[in-house]
Amino acid sequence: MALVKASGQATLPLPEPARDLATLLADLAAPEPSARRAAAHDLAAHPEAAMDLCDRLETEANPSVREVLFTALIHLQSSSVAVRLATLLRSDDVPLRNAAIEALQEMPDAIAPHLRDLLADDDNDVRIFAVNILAFLRHARAPEWLAEVVRSDPHINVCAAAVDGLAEVGGLEALADLEDLRRRFDGNAFMEFAVDAAMRRIRGE
Amino acid sequence: MMAAATIAHLKATSPVTTDEEFAKFCEFFYRKTGIQFKDGKKYFVERRITDRIEKTRSDSFRDYFTMVRFDESGEELQLLVNSMTVNETYFFREDYQFDALVGGILPEIARTKPRVTPIRIWSIPCSSGEEPYSIAISILERWDLADSWNIEISASDIDSKILHTARKGIFSERSVSRVSAQLRSKYFTTRLDGDFQICEALRESIDFSLVNVVDPLHTRRFREIDVIFCRNLLIYFDDIGRRETVEMFFDALRPGGYICLGHSESMSRMSSIFLPRKFKESIVYQKPLSAE
Numbered sequence: 001m002a003l004v005k006a007s008g009q010a011t012l013p014l015p016e017p018a019r020d021l022a023t024l025l026a027d028l029a030a031p032e033p034s035a036r037r038a039a040a041h042d043l044a045a046h047p048e049a050a051m052d053l054c055d056r057l058e059t060e061a062n063p064s065v066r067e068v069l070f071t072a073l074i075h076l077q078s079s080s081v082a083v084r085l086a087t088l089l090r091s092d093d094v095p096l097r098n099a100a101i102e103a104l105q106e107m108p109d110a111i112a113p114h115l116r117d118l119l120a121d122d123d124n125d126v127r128i129f130a131v132n133i134l135a136f137l138r139h140a141r142a143p144e145w146l147a148e149v150v151r152s153d154p155h156i157n158v159c160a161a162a163v164d165g166l167a168e169v170g171g172l173e174a175l176a177d178l179e180d181l182r183r184r185f186d187g188n189a190f191m192e193f194a195v196d197a198a199m200r201r202i203r204g205e
Numbered sequence: 206m207m208a209a210a211t212i213a214h215l216k217a218t219s220p221v222t223t224d225e226e227f228a229k230f231c232e233f234f235y236r237k238t239g240i241q242f243k244d245g246k247k248y249f250v251e252r253r254i255t256d257r258i259e260k261t262r263s264d265s266f267r268d269y270f271t272m273v274r275f276d277e278s279g280e281e282l283q284l285l286v287n288s289m290t291v292n293e294t295y296f297f298r299e300d301y302q303f304d305a306l307v308g309g310i311l312p313e314i315a316r317t318k319p320r321v322t323p324i325r326i327w328s329i330p331c332s333s334g335e336e337p338y339s340i341a342i343s344i345l346e347r348w349d350l351a352d353s354w355n356i357e358i359s360a361s362d363i364d365s366k367i368l369h370t371a372r373k374g375i376f377s378e379r380s381v382s383r384v385s386a387q388l389r390s391k392y393f394t395t396r397l398d399g400d401f402q403i404c405e406a407l408r409e410s411i412d413f414s415l416v417n418v419v420d421p422l423h424t425r426r427f428r429e430i431d432v433i434f435c436r437n438l439l440i441y442f443d444d445i446g447r448r449e450t451v452e453m454f455f456d457a458l459r460p461g462g463y464i465c466l467g468h469s470e471s472m473s474r475m476s477s478i479f480l481p482r483k484f485k486e487s488i489v490y491q492k493p494l495s496a497e
Binding site for chain 2: 002003004005007032033034041062064067068071075099
């Protein structure tokens with residue numbers, strides 16, 4: 001028969017002795033990605049290592065190590081971590097930026113106090129990314145903040161991103177703001193389409 | 206010790222936990238297993254807690270919870286886990302993935318892997334064994350290179366009781382309803398009680414093991430795996446639990462290895478480090494060949 005039994009272990013191996021913080025931090029720069037992944041994974045138990053993990057994200061090029069770094073930072077989420085991750089919204093590295101957005105979506109309480117600043121950023125792209133965070137943020141005020149963007153942001157692409165967000169999380173109270181937005185960009189076919197689609201979705205049509 | 210009247214009272218006056226106690230219990234259970242219970246599951250969870258309170262003769266939820274948390278042997282936690290897991294499955298469930306396995310995934314592995322090393326397949330959670338046995342039968346029956354390779358199938362579950370059932374390999378008529386008469390006669394014997402037992406050769410060829418995916422001690426022996434079947438497990442986890450489990454799978458797979466998820470599960474919201482691949486009707490996820 002082609003099937004052979006795997007040589008499973010009847011008993012579990014003994015736990016490896018926990019590595020100290022200094023060793024783990026040194027391993028974050030190890031040449032093998034698997035060693036860096038393991039270090040990042042174990043550093044999730046060390047809140048004092050949060051900024052080192054953020055530092056490493058800025059230089060780490062291996063996608064699988066980055067992913068574990070982000071997971072560790074979600075574990076260690078804090079206002080300072082959120083601020084550091086928010087700086088990645090300005091990165092030209094698209095996968096890194098997207099991963100930062102996804103990680104920030106996982107830390108609603110940590111990022112919430114900083115969202116107003118991000119939504120008021122001079123850079124349209126940063127405001128769009130902030131709206132992207134909001135659209136999947138498990139925070140009670142997310143619909144309200146999105147509606148605020150719809151009411152006040154001057155840039156059509158930022159508003160369109162907020163419309164998409166409201167289509168996901170908005171309630172009936174957003175309908176008036178969406179109607180106003182349609183009038184604000186009167187004649188713009190794309191905005192017309194986006195607002196109609198969001199309103200239909202909110203109404204459950 | 207708990208008097209019978211008190212137990213009856215407990216059952217009659219459900220809920221057995223306050224909202225705060227229920228939240229604490231869910232947090233503890235999540236930390237230990239990665240399994241998350243939403244509020245809608247409160248009745249399901251409380252019924253099982255009540256049963257364990259009764260069986261351990263604890264005086265109250267608080268007594269029972271204290272006992273579970275400080276039981277160094279971990280036996281009561283294991284029994285609690287066994288009672289909380291759902292093990293409903295059957296042979297050749299979501300069989301399009303077995304089509305993908307024998308029609309696309311294994312041939313691709315055979316083209317890229319040195320013949321001297323075995324092909325390793327890991328079924329987790331394996332529940333009562335239908336999935337790993339279905340994998341084995343699919344390979345033996347439908348992959349023409351099966352005899353040219355050594356193939357190891359490991360099967361793991363967090364539920365020790367269901368693993369015992371899987372090792373015995375006895376299945377109901379309902380469980381084997383999608384197995385053809387020809388395959389039943391080839392791989393099963395019919396028992397006097399009408400159940401079906403899978404042949405000894407298959408039972409002996411699969412390595413069943415107790416694995417809690419959130420415990421690195423359990424998972425680190427799984428390395429250089431070619432294909433992981435992890436279907437309908439991650440739906441019980443929260444986002445961070447899913448991320449961590451997928452990262453564990455990344456370490457367990459050899460470069461170029463594959464993960465098959467359940468039909469309602471998608472890797473896209475969990476991880477971006479796997480490549481989506483389409484084999485016939487299935488989308489599976491591949492660890493890049495270049496990954497280290």
